Amino acid sequence: MASTEDTIAVRISKELADRIISGAIEPGSRLRQDHVAEEFNTSHVPVREAFRRLEAQGLAISEPRRGVRVAAFDLGEVREVAEMRAALEVLALRHAAPHLTASILDQAEEATKAGDKSRDVRSWEEANRTFHRLILAPCNMPRLLSTIDDLHAASARFLFAAWRSEWEIRTDQDHRAILSALRQGNVESAAATLGRHVQWIGQKPVKTASGRTRDAFAIVG
Amino acid sequence: MASTEDTIAVRISKELADRIISGAIEPGSRLRQDHVAEEFNTSHVPVREAFRRLEAQGLAISEPRRGVRVAAFDLGEVREVAEMRAALEVLALRHAAPHLTASILDQAEEATKAGDKSRDVRSWEEANRTFHRLILAPCNMPRLLSTIDDLHAASARFLFAAWRSEWEIRTDQDHRAILSALRQGNVESAAATLGRHVQWIGQKPVKTASGRTRDAFAIVG
DNA sequence: AACGCAAAAATTATCTATAATTTCAAGCCA
DNA sequence: TGGCTTGAAATTATAGATAATTTTTGCGTT
Numbered sequence: 001m002a003s004t005e006d007t008i009a010v011r012i013s014k015e016l017a018d019r020i021i022s023g024a025i026e027p028g029s030r031l032r033q034d035h036v037a038e039e040f041n042t043s044h045v046p047v048r049e050a051f052r053r054l055e056a057q058g059l060a061i062s063e064p065r066r067g068v069r070v071a072a073f074d075l076g077e078v079r080e081v082a083e084m085r086a087a088l089e090v091l092a093l094r095h096a097a098p099h100l101t102a103s104i105l106d107q108a109e110e111a112t113k114a115g116d117k118s119r120d121v122r123s124w125e126e127a128n129r130t131f132h133r134l135i136l137a138p139c140n141m142p143r144l145l146s147t148i149d150d151l152h153a154a155s156a157r158f159l160f161a162a163w164r165s166e167w168e169i170r171t172d173q174d175h176r177a178i179l180s181a182l183r184q185g186n187v188e189s190a191a192a193t194l195g196r197h198v199q200w201i202g203q204k205p206v207k208t209a210s211g212r213t214r215d216a217f218a219i220v221g
Numbered sequence: 222m223a224s225t226e227d228t229i230a231v232r233i234s235k236e237l238a239d240r241i242i243s244g245a246i247e248p249g250s251r252l253r254q255d256h257v258a259e260e261f262n263t264s265h266v267p268v269r270e271a272f273r274r275l276e277a278q279g280l281a282i283s284e285p286r287r288g289v290r291v292a293a294f295d296l297g298e299v300r301e302v303a304e305m306r307a308a309l310e311v312l313a314l315r316h317a318a319p320h321l322t323a324s325i326l327d328q329a330e331e332a333t334k335a336g337d338k339s340r341d342v343r344s345w346e347e348a349n350r351t352f353h354r355l356i357l358a359p360c361n362m363p364r365l366l367s368t369i370d371d372l373h374a375a376s377a378r379f380l381f382a383a384w385r386s387e388w389e390i391r392t393d394q395d396h397r398a399i400l401s402a403l404r405q406g407n408v409e410s411a412a413a414t415l416g417r418h419v420q421w422i423g424q425k426p427v428k429t430a431s432g433r434t435r436d437a438f439a440i441v442g
Numbered sequence: 443a444a445c446g447c448a449a450a451a452a453t454t455a456t457c458t459a460t461a462a463t464t465t466c467a468a469g470c471c472a
Numbered sequence: 473t474g475g476c477t478t479g480a481a482a483t484t485a486t487a488g489a490t491a492a493t494t495t496t497t498g499c500g501t502t
Contacts, residue, residue: 056277
Protein backbone atom coordinates (compact mmCIF):
# COMPACT_ATOMS: atom_id res chain seq x y z
CA MET A 1 0.00 0.00 0.00
CA ALA A 2 1.85 3.03 -1.29
CA SER A 3 0.24 5.38 1.18
CA THR A 4 3.14 7.79 0.87
CA GLU A 5 1.95 8.36 -2.69
CA ASP A 6 -1.41 9.53 -1.44
CA THR A 7 -2.15 13.01 -0.32
CA ILE A 8 -2.91 13.44 3.37
CA ALA A 9 -6.58 14.05 2.60
CA VAL A 10 -6.81 10.69 0.86
CA ARG A 11 -5.10 8.90 3.74
CA ILE A 12 -7.48 10.46 6.23
CA SER A 13 -10.57 9.65 4.17
CA LYS A 14 -9.48 6.03 3.80
CA GLU A 15 -8.88 5.64 7.51
CA LEU A 16 -12.17 7.30 8.44
CA ALA A 17 -14.04 5.24 5.83
CA ASP A 18 -12.60 2.13 7.45
CA ARG A 19 -13.81 3.18 10.85
CA ILE A 20 -17.25 4.13 9.62
CA ILE A 21 -17.66 0.85 7.74
CA SER A 22 -16.42 -1.25 10.62
CA GLY A 23 -18.76 0.54 12.96
CA ALA A 24 -15.95 1.95 15.09
CA ILE A 25 -17.64 5.34 14.69
CA GLU A 26 -21.38 5.27 15.31
CA PRO A 27 -23.90 6.43 12.72
CA GLY A 28 -25.00 9.95 13.48
CA SER A 29 -21.94 10.88 15.50
CA ARG A 30 -20.15 14.09 14.67
CA LEU A 31 -16.84 14.27 12.90
CA ARG A 32 -15.02 17.32 14.24
CA GLN A 33 -12.40 18.65 11.91
CA ASP A 34 -10.03 19.97 14.55
CA HIS A 35 -10.15 16.74 16.52
CA VAL A 36 -9.46 14.67 13.43
CA ALA A 37 -6.74 17.11 12.40
CA GLU A 38 -5.09 16.77 15.79
CA GLU A 39 -5.27 12.98 15.70
CA PHE A 40 -3.59 12.83 12.31
CA ASN A 41 -1.16 15.62 13.16
CA THR A 42 -2.23 17.87 10.35
CA SER A 43 -4.11 21.08 9.88
CA HIS A 44 -7.80 20.93 9.20
CA VAL A 45 -7.55 21.74 5.49
CA PRO A 46 -6.83 18.17 4.40
CA VAL A 47 -9.42 17.00 6.90
CA ARG A 48 -12.11 19.05 5.20
CA GLU A 49 -11.15 17.55 1.87
CA ALA A 50 -11.36 14.08 3.37
CA PHE A 51 -14.88 14.94 4.56
CA ARG A 52 -15.90 15.85 1.03
CA ARG A 53 -14.72 12.44 -0.16
CA LEU A 54 -16.66 10.61 2.53
CA GLU A 55 -19.70 12.64 1.60
CA ALA A 56 -19.39 11.56 -2.02
CA GLN A 57 -19.21 7.92 -0.94
CA GLY A 58 -22.37 8.31 1.07
CA LEU A 59 -20.59 7.56 4.32
CA ALA A 60 -20.97 11.03 5.84
CA ILE A 61 -23.42 13.88 5.64
CA SER A 62 -22.44 17.50 5.84
CA GLU A 63 -24.64 20.40 6.81
CA PRO A 64 -23.19 23.84 6.12
CA ARG A 65 -21.83 25.52 9.24
CA ARG A 66 -23.14 22.68 11.40
CA GLY A 67 -20.52 20.13 10.64
CA VAL A 68 -20.23 16.64 9.31
CA ARG A 69 -21.72 13.53 10.82
CA VAL A 70 -21.51 9.85 10.04
CA ALA A 71 -24.44 8.91 7.80
CA ALA A 72 -27.27 7.10 9.49
CA PHE A 73 -29.05 4.28 7.70
CA ASP A 74 -32.25 2.29 7.90
CA LEU A 75 -33.87 -0.73 6.30
CA GLY A 76 -34.94 1.45 3.38
CA GLU A 77 -31.38 2.30 2.54
CA VAL A 78 -30.28 -1.32 2.87
CA ARG A 79 -32.93 -2.22 0.29
CA GLU A 80 -31.93 0.68 -1.93
CA VAL A 81 -28.29 -0.33 -1.97
CA ALA A 82 -29.23 -3.96 -2.59
CA GLU A 83 -31.34 -3.04 -5.61
CA MET A 84 -28.73 -0.70 -7.02
CA ARG A 85 -26.12 -3.40 -6.64
CA ALA A 86 -28.35 -5.93 -8.36
CA ALA A 87 -28.95 -3.63 -11.32
CA LEU A 88 -25.35 -2.54 -11.70
CA GLU A 89 -23.59 -5.82 -10.97
CA VAL A 90 -25.77 -7.60 -13.49
CA LEU A 91 -24.86 -4.94 -16.05
CA ALA A 92 -21.17 -5.28 -15.21
CA LEU A 93 -21.30 -9.07 -15.41
CA ARG A 94 -22.86 -9.03 -18.86
CA HIS A 95 -19.98 -6.92 -20.12
CA ALA A 96 -17.34 -8.80 -18.16
CA ALA A 97 -18.45 -12.26 -19.26
CA PRO A 98 -16.79 -12.25 -22.69
CA HIS A 99 -13.47 -11.36 -21.06
CA LEU A 100 -13.56 -13.88 -18.24
CA THR A 101 -10.77 -16.43 -18.34
CA ALA A 102 -10.49 -19.81 -16.68
CA SER A 103 -7.83 -18.34 -14.41
CA ILE A 104 -10.15 -15.59 -13.20
CA LEU A 105 -12.93 -18.08 -12.52
CA ASP A 106 -10.50 -20.26 -10.57
CA GLN A 107 -9.48 -17.30 -8.46
CA ALA A 108 -13.15 -16.52 -7.88
CA GLU A 109 -13.68 -20.09 -6.73
CA GLU A 110 -10.80 -19.71 -4.29
CA ALA A 111 -12.44 -16.56 -2.94
CA THR A 112 -15.71 -18.46 -2.49
CA LYS A 113 -13.92 -21.20 -0.55
CA ALA A 114 -12.21 -18.59 1.60
CA GLY A 115 -15.61 -17.07 2.33
CA ASP A 116 -17.09 -20.43 3.29
CA LYS A 117 -14.26 -21.03 5.74
CA SER A 118 -14.46 -17.59 7.33
CA ARG A 119 -15.10 -17.65 11.04
CA ASP A 120 -15.81 -13.93 11.36
CA VAL A 121 -17.75 -11.32 9.39
CA ARG A 122 -14.75 -9.26 8.43
CA SER A 123 -12.95 -12.01 6.62
CA TRP A 124 -16.18 -13.26 5.08
CA GLU A 125 -16.88 -9.76 3.77
CA GLU A 126 -13.40 -9.46 2.33
CA ALA A 127 -13.66 -12.79 0.53
CA ASN A 128 -17.11 -11.93 -0.75
CA ARG A 129 -15.94 -8.58 -2.06
CA THR A 130 -13.00 -10.26 -3.76
CA PHE A 131 -15.35 -12.68 -5.50
CA HIS A 132 -17.56 -9.94 -6.87
CA ARG A 133 -14.61 -7.78 -7.91
CA LEU A 134 -12.96 -10.65 -9.74
CA ILE A 135 -15.89 -11.52 -11.94
CA LEU A 136 -16.93 -7.89 -12.59
CA ALA A 137 -13.62 -6.08 -13.12
CA PRO A 138 -13.10 -7.35 -16.72
CA CYS A 139 -16.13 -5.33 -17.85
CA ASN A 140 -13.71 -2.48 -18.28
CA MET A 141 -16.14 0.21 -17.22
CA PRO A 142 -14.33 2.36 -14.67
CA ARG A 143 -17.24 4.55 -13.71
CA LEU A 144 -19.51 1.57 -13.20
CA LEU A 145 -16.91 -0.25 -11.13
CA SER A 146 -16.27 2.69 -8.86
CA THR A 147 -19.99 3.14 -8.24
CA ILE A 148 -20.22 -0.55 -7.38
CA ASP A 149 -17.28 -0.17 -5.02
CA ASP A 150 -19.07 2.56 -3.10
CA LEU A 151 -22.16 0.36 -2.87
CA HIS A 152 -20.04 -2.49 -1.53
CA ALA A 153 -18.71 -0.16 1.14
CA ALA A 154 -22.27 0.65 2.16
CA SER A 155 -23.17 -3.06 2.15
CA ALA A 156 -20.24 -3.87 4.37
CA ARG A 157 -21.32 -1.20 6.79
CA PHE A 158 -24.82 -2.64 7.07
CA LEU A 159 -23.34 -6.08 7.50
CA PHE A 160 -20.96 -5.14 10.30
CA ALA A 161 -23.71 -3.24 12.05
CA ALA A 162 -25.85 -6.38 12.15
CA TRP A 163 -23.22 -9.08 12.70
CA ARG A 164 -20.87 -7.23 14.97
CA SER A 165 -19.40 -10.34 16.57
CA GLU A 166 -21.11 -13.66 15.94
CA TRP A 167 -20.93 -15.21 12.52
CA GLU A 168 -21.96 -18.64 11.44
CA ILE A 169 -20.20 -20.53 8.73
CA ARG A 170 -22.28 -21.06 5.60
CA THR A 171 -21.47 -22.35 2.15
CA ASP A 172 -22.31 -19.96 -0.62
CA GLN A 173 -24.33 -21.91 -3.18
CA ASP A 174 -25.07 -18.79 -5.22
CA HIS A 175 -21.41 -18.10 -5.91
CA ARG A 176 -20.96 -21.67 -7.03
CA ALA A 177 -24.03 -21.54 -9.27
CA ILE A 178 -22.77 -18.30 -10.84
CA LEU A 179 -19.33 -19.77 -11.51
CA SER A 180 -20.75 -22.94 -12.97
CA ALA A 181 -23.07 -21.01 -15.27
CA LEU A 182 -20.17 -18.82 -16.40
CA ARG A 183 -18.00 -21.86 -17.06
CA GLN A 184 -20.75 -23.21 -19.30
CA GLY A 185 -21.01 -19.88 -21.07
CA ASN A 186 -24.53 -19.36 -19.80
CA VAL A 187 -24.26 -15.64 -19.07
CA GLU A 188 -27.99 -15.05 -18.71
CA SER A 189 -28.33 -17.65 -16.00
CA ALA A 190 -25.27 -16.30 -14.19
CA ALA A 191 -26.63 -12.77 -14.37
CA ALA A 192 -30.05 -13.83 -13.10
CA THR A 193 -28.53 -15.65 -10.15
CA LEU A 194 -26.26 -12.71 -9.36
CA GLY A 195 -29.19 -10.32 -9.45
CA ARG A 196 -31.15 -12.45 -6.99
CA HIS A 197 -28.06 -13.10 -4.91
CA VAL A 198 -27.20 -9.49 -4.04
CA GLN A 199 -30.82 -8.69 -3.27
CA TRP A 200 -31.01 -11.33 -0.59
CA ILE A 201 -31.34 -9.45 2.66
CA GLY A 202 -30.39 -11.28 5.81
CA GLN A 203 -32.18 -10.65 9.07
CA LYS A 204 -30.90 -11.11 12.58
CA PRO A 205 -32.05 -10.12 16.05
CA VAL A 206 -29.62 -7.79 17.83
CA LYS A 207 -29.64 -6.26 21.27
CA THR A 208 -30.01 -2.51 21.36
CA ALA A 209 -28.32 -0.22 23.84
CA SER A 210 -31.45 -0.26 25.97
CA GLY A 211 -31.27 -4.03 26.35
CA ARG A 212 -34.23 -4.74 24.09
CA THR A 213 -33.88 -6.82 20.95
CA ARG A 214 -34.81 -5.71 17.46
CA ASP A 215 -34.14 -7.05 13.99
CA ALA A 216 -31.14 -5.88 12.05
CA PHE A 217 -30.92 -6.24 8.29
CA ALA A 218 -28.01 -6.52 5.91
CA ILE A 219 -27.09 -7.55 2.42
CA VAL A 220 -25.45 -10.97 2.59
CA GLY A 221 -24.14 -11.46 -0.88
CA MET B 222 -32.02 29.57 -5.82
CA ALA B 223 -30.85 30.30 -2.30
CA SER B 224 -27.19 30.39 -3.20
CA THR B 225 -26.45 32.48 -0.14
CA GLU B 226 -27.34 29.38 1.84
CA ASP B 227 -24.59 27.44 0.15
CA THR B 228 -21.03 27.42 1.23
CA ILE B 229 -18.55 29.08 -1.12
CA ALA B 230 -17.15 25.70 -2.11
CA VAL B 231 -20.59 24.55 -3.23
CA ARG B 232 -21.18 27.72 -5.22
CA ILE B 233 -17.85 27.32 -6.98
CA SER B 234 -18.41 23.65 -7.75
CA LYS B 235 -21.84 24.39 -9.22
CA GLU B 236 -20.51 27.15 -11.42
CA LEU B 237 -17.55 25.07 -12.62
CA ALA B 238 -19.82 22.07 -13.22
CA ASP B 239 -21.98 24.29 -15.40
CA ARG B 240 -19.01 25.39 -17.43
CA ILE B 241 -17.64 21.89 -17.83
CA ILE B 242 -21.02 20.52 -18.88
CA SER B 243 -21.67 23.34 -21.32
CA GLY B 244 -18.25 22.85 -22.82
CA ALA B 245 -17.07 26.34 -21.85
CA ILE B 246 -14.01 24.63 -20.36
CA GLU B 247 -12.43 22.06 -22.65
CA PRO B 248 -11.91 18.45 -21.62
CA GLY B 249 -8.35 17.94 -20.47
CA SER B 250 -7.70 21.55 -19.60
CA ARG B 251 -6.22 22.32 -16.23
CA LEU B 252 -8.16 23.86 -13.38
CA ARG B 253 -5.72 26.03 -11.45
CA GLN B 254 -6.79 26.65 -7.91
CA ASP B 255 -5.26 30.10 -7.56
CA HIS B 256 -6.78 31.28 -10.82
CA VAL B 257 -10.22 30.02 -9.85
CA ALA B 258 -9.78 31.50 -6.38
CA GLU B 259 -8.92 34.87 -7.85
CA GLU B 260 -11.89 34.79 -10.20
CA PHE B 261 -14.31 34.05 -7.36
CA ASN B 262 -12.57 36.42 -4.99
CA THR B 263 -11.77 33.78 -2.42
CA SER B 264 -8.79 31.91 -1.18
CA HIS B 265 -7.96 28.54 -2.68
CA VAL B 266 -9.24 26.51 0.27
CA PRO B 267 -12.88 26.49 -0.81
CA VAL B 268 -11.67 25.98 -4.37
CA ARG B 269 -9.94 22.78 -3.40
CA GLU B 270 -13.14 21.52 -1.81
CA ALA B 271 -15.05 22.39 -4.96
CA PHE B 272 -12.52 20.31 -6.92
CA ARG B 273 -13.19 17.30 -4.70
CA ARG B 274 -16.91 17.63 -5.47
CA LEU B 275 -16.31 17.80 -9.21
CA GLU B 276 -14.09 14.76 -8.91
CA ALA B 277 -16.88 12.82 -7.21
CA GLN B 278 -19.28 13.74 -10.01
CA GLY B 279 -16.82 12.46 -12.58
CA LEU B 280 -16.42 15.89 -14.14
CA ALA B 281 -12.80 16.39 -13.13
CA ILE B 282 -9.79 14.24 -12.47
CA SER B 283 -7.18 15.01 -9.87
CA GLU B 284 -3.61 13.77 -9.80
CA PRO B 285 -1.81 14.34 -6.52
CA ARG B 286 0.58 17.29 -6.67
CA ARG B 287 -0.06 17.67 -10.38
CA GLY B 288 -3.38 19.38 -10.24
CA VAL B 289 -6.90 18.91 -11.44
CA ARG B 290 -8.06 18.77 -15.00
CA VAL B 291 -11.42 18.58 -16.69
CA ALA B 292 -12.24 14.93 -17.35
CA ALA B 293 -11.81 13.78 -20.92
CA PHE B 294 -14.30 11.39 -22.45
CA ASP B 295 -14.63 9.06 -25.40
CA LEU B 296 -17.23 6.91 -27.08
CA GLY B 297 -16.63 4.20 -24.51
CA GLU B 298 -17.64 6.47 -21.69
CA VAL B 299 -20.71 7.66 -23.56
CA ARG B 300 -21.78 4.03 -23.86
CA GLU B 301 -20.96 3.34 -20.24
CA VAL B 302 -23.07 6.23 -19.00
CA ALA B 303 -25.91 5.24 -21.33
CA GLU B 304 -25.96 1.71 -19.97
CA MET B 305 -25.75 2.81 -16.37
CA ARG B 306 -28.60 5.22 -16.94
CA ALA B 307 -30.66 2.48 -18.57
CA ALA B 308 -30.14 0.10 -15.65
CA LEU B 309 -30.74 2.68 -12.94
CA GLU B 310 -33.57 4.64 -14.51
CA VAL B 311 -35.49 1.43 -15.15
CA LEU B 312 -35.00 0.50 -11.52
CA ALA B 313 -36.14 3.93 -10.39
CA LEU B 314 -39.18 3.84 -12.65
CA ARG B 315 -40.34 0.50 -11.31
CA HIS B 316 -40.32 1.93 -7.80
CA ALA B 317 -41.75 5.28 -8.81
CA ALA B 318 -44.64 3.86 -10.83
CA PRO B 319 -46.94 3.08 -7.89
CA HIS B 320 -46.58 6.66 -6.67
CA LEU B 321 -47.12 8.41 -9.98
CA THR B 322 -50.18 10.65 -10.08
CA ALA B 323 -52.12 12.02 -13.03
CA SER B 324 -50.73 15.44 -12.19
CA ILE B 325 -47.15 14.25 -12.41
CA LEU B 326 -47.79 12.57 -15.74
CA ASP B 327 -49.39 15.76 -17.04
CA GLN B 328 -46.33 17.76 -16.01
CA ALA B 329 -44.14 15.17 -17.72
CA GLU B 330 -46.19 15.59 -20.87
CA GLU B 331 -45.68 19.34 -20.70
CA ALA B 332 -41.94 18.75 -20.41
CA THR B 333 -42.06 16.52 -23.49
CA LYS B 334 -43.89 19.22 -25.46
CA ALA B 335 -41.35 21.80 -24.32
CA GLY B 336 -38.59 19.49 -25.53
CA ASP B 337 -40.22 19.04 -28.91
CA LYS B 338 -40.47 22.79 -29.36
CA SER B 339 -36.87 23.48 -28.32
CA ARG B 340 -34.83 25.26 -30.94
CA ASP B 341 -31.48 24.77 -29.21
CA VAL B 342 -29.74 21.94 -27.40
CA ARG B 343 -29.65 23.64 -24.05
CA SER B 344 -33.39 24.04 -23.73
CA TRP B 345 -34.00 20.59 -25.16
CA GLU B 346 -31.64 19.11 -22.57
CA GLU B 347 -33.36 20.96 -19.76
CA ALA B 348 -36.80 19.77 -20.84
CA ASN B 349 -35.54 16.24 -21.25
CA ARG B 350 -33.97 16.24 -17.82
CA THR B 351 -37.19 17.59 -16.33
CA PHE B 352 -39.15 14.75 -17.92
CA HIS B 353 -36.88 12.07 -16.52
CA ARG B 354 -36.75 13.67 -13.08
CA LEU B 355 -40.52 13.97 -12.90
CA ILE B 356 -41.28 10.33 -13.56
CA LEU B 357 -38.38 8.98 -11.46
CA ALA B 358 -38.38 11.20 -8.36
CA PRO B 359 -41.35 9.45 -6.69
CA CYS B 360 -39.27 6.30 -6.28
CA ASN B 361 -38.11 7.82 -3.03
CA MET B 362 -34.59 6.45 -3.26
CA PRO B 363 -32.24 9.36 -2.60
CA ARG B 364 -29.02 7.57 -3.31
CA LEU B 365 -30.31 6.20 -6.59
CA LEU B 366 -31.62 9.59 -7.66
CA SER B 367 -28.40 11.39 -6.92
CA THR B 368 -26.41 8.81 -8.88
CA ILE B 369 -28.82 9.28 -11.79
CA ASP B 370 -28.36 13.05 -11.53
CA ASP B 371 -24.62 12.70 -11.92
CA LEU B 372 -25.14 10.49 -14.96
CA HIS B 373 -27.47 13.09 -16.46
CA ALA B 374 -24.76 15.70 -16.01
CA ALA B 375 -22.35 13.48 -17.91
CA SER B 376 -24.96 12.89 -20.62
CA ALA B 377 -25.55 16.61 -21.02
CA ARG B 378 -21.82 17.14 -21.41
CA PHE B 379 -21.57 14.59 -24.21
CA LEU B 380 -24.60 16.15 -25.84
CA PHE B 381 -23.29 19.71 -25.77
CA ALA B 382 -19.92 18.57 -27.05
CA ALA B 383 -21.58 17.04 -30.12
CA TRP B 384 -24.38 19.54 -30.78
CA ARG B 385 -22.60 22.74 -29.87
CA SER B 386 -24.76 25.00 -32.03
CA GLU B 387 -27.10 23.35 -34.51
CA TRP B 388 -30.10 21.45 -33.29
CA GLU B 389 -32.98 20.12 -35.24
CA ILE B 390 -36.48 19.91 -33.86
CA ARG B 391 -37.74 16.40 -33.34
CA THR B 392 -40.78 14.97 -31.60
CA ASP B 393 -39.98 12.51 -28.88
CA GLN B 394 -42.08 9.41 -29.51
CA ASP B 395 -40.39 7.47 -26.72
CA HIS B 396 -41.48 9.91 -24.05
CA ARG B 397 -45.03 9.72 -25.32
CA ALA B 398 -44.97 5.92 -25.39
CA ILE B 399 -43.65 5.84 -21.83
CA LEU B 400 -46.35 8.19 -20.60
CA SER B 401 -49.08 6.30 -22.36
CA ALA B 402 -47.91 2.98 -20.93
CA LEU B 403 -47.77 4.50 -17.46
CA ARG B 404 -51.27 5.93 -17.82
CA GLN B 405 -52.48 2.43 -18.66
CA GLY B 406 -50.67 1.02 -15.68
CA ASN B 407 -48.37 -1.00 -17.90
CA VAL B 408 -45.16 -0.49 -15.93
CA GLU B 409 -43.22 -3.24 -17.63
CA SER B 410 -43.78 -1.76 -21.06
CA ALA B 411 -42.88 1.74 -19.82
CA ALA B 412 -39.70 0.41 -18.23
CA ALA B 413 -38.70 -1.48 -21.36
CA THR B 414 -39.19 1.60 -23.52
CA LEU B 415 -37.27 3.77 -21.06
CA GLY B 416 -34.40 1.31 -21.00
CA ARG B 417 -34.15 1.33 -24.79
CA HIS B 418 -34.71 5.08 -24.92
CA VAL B 419 -31.73 6.15 -22.81
CA GLN B 420 -29.42 3.75 -24.59
CA TRP B 421 -30.09 5.34 -27.94
CA ILE B 422 -26.85 7.01 -28.94
CA GLY B 423 -27.04 9.75 -31.52
CA GLN B 424 -24.26 10.32 -34.00
CA LYS B 425 -23.31 13.50 -35.78
CA PRO B 426 -20.36 14.69 -37.86
CA VAL B 427 -18.52 17.61 -36.27
CA LYS B 428 -15.56 19.68 -37.38
CA THR B 429 -12.44 19.27 -35.33
CA ALA B 430 -10.01 22.06 -34.55
CA SER B 431 -7.83 20.93 -37.43
CA GLY B 432 -10.69 21.46 -39.88
CA ARG B 433 -11.31 17.77 -40.47
CA THR B 434 -14.65 16.16 -39.68
CA ARG B 435 -15.19 13.24 -37.37
CA ASP B 436 -18.23 11.65 -35.76
CA ALA B 437 -19.38 12.78 -32.34
CA PHE B 438 -21.62 10.65 -30.17
CA ALA B 439 -24.08 11.52 -27.45
CA ILE B 440 -26.98 10.14 -25.50
CA VAL B 441 -30.16 11.65 -26.91
CA GLY B 442 -32.79 10.58 -24.41
C1' DA C 443 -38.27 21.77 38.80
C1' DA C 444 -38.85 23.69 34.15
C1' DC C 445 -38.22 27.23 30.93
C1' DG C 446 -35.92 30.86 28.58
C1' DC C 447 -32.31 34.00 27.93
C1' DA C 448 -27.32 35.42 27.71
C1' DA C 449 -22.63 34.83 27.93
C1' DA C 450 -18.89 31.57 27.15
C1' DA C 451 -16.91 27.84 24.71
C1' DA C 452 -16.49 25.15 20.86
C1' DT C 453 -16.63 24.59 16.07
C1' DT C 454 -16.91 25.70 11.22
C1' DA C 455 -15.51 28.40 7.27
C1' DT C 456 -12.38 31.28 5.32
C1' DC C 457 -8.03 33.91 4.66
C1' DT C 458 -3.03 34.61 4.60
C1' DA C 459 1.48 32.64 4.72
C1' DT C 460 4.93 29.03 3.90
C1' DA C 461 6.94 24.73 2.25
C1' DA C 462 7.34 21.35 -1.27
C1' DT C 463 6.73 19.86 -5.89
C1' DT C 464 6.14 20.30 -10.66
C1' DT C 465 6.47 22.67 -15.00
C1' DC C 466 8.81 25.23 -18.36
C1' DA C 467 12.30 27.40 -20.74
C1' DA C 468 17.01 28.79 -21.44
C1' DG C 469 21.51 27.29 -21.86
C1' DC C 470 24.93 23.74 -22.47
C1' DC C 471 27.12 19.73 -24.33
C1' DA C 472 27.38 15.87 -27.51
C1' DT D 473 20.20 19.76 -34.44
C1' DG D 474 18.70 17.26 -30.52
C1' DG D 475 18.66 15.77 -25.99
C1' DC D 476 19.95 16.73 -21.29
C1' DT D 477 20.70 19.71 -17.27
C1' DT D 478 19.62 23.47 -14.38
C1' DG D 479 17.39 27.27 -12.40
C1' DA D 480 13.37 30.28 -12.20
C1' DA D 481 8.46 30.62 -12.19
C1' DA D 482 4.24 28.60 -11.39
C1' DT D 483 1.48 25.62 -8.86
C1' DT D 484 -0.03 22.39 -5.37
C1' DA D 485 -0.33 21.05 -0.56
C1' DT D 486 -0.25 22.09 4.10
C1' DA D 487 0.10 25.10 8.23
C1' DG D 488 -1.25 28.74 11.15
C1' DA D 489 -4.32 32.64 12.12
C1' DT D 490 -8.89 35.01 12.09
C1' DA D 491 -13.85 35.80 11.59
C1' DA D 492 -18.40 34.07 11.88
C1' DT D 493 -21.68 30.78 13.48
C1' DT D 494 -23.42 27.26 16.36
C1' DT D 495 -23.65 24.76 20.57
C1' DT D 496 -23.29 24.49 25.34
C1' DT D 497 -23.53 26.12 29.91
C1' DG D 498 -25.17 28.54 33.66
C1' DC D 499 -28.08 31.72 35.76
C1' DG D 500 -32.31 33.98 36.79
C1' DT D 501 -37.26 33.84 36.57
C1' DT D 502 -41.66 31.77 36.97
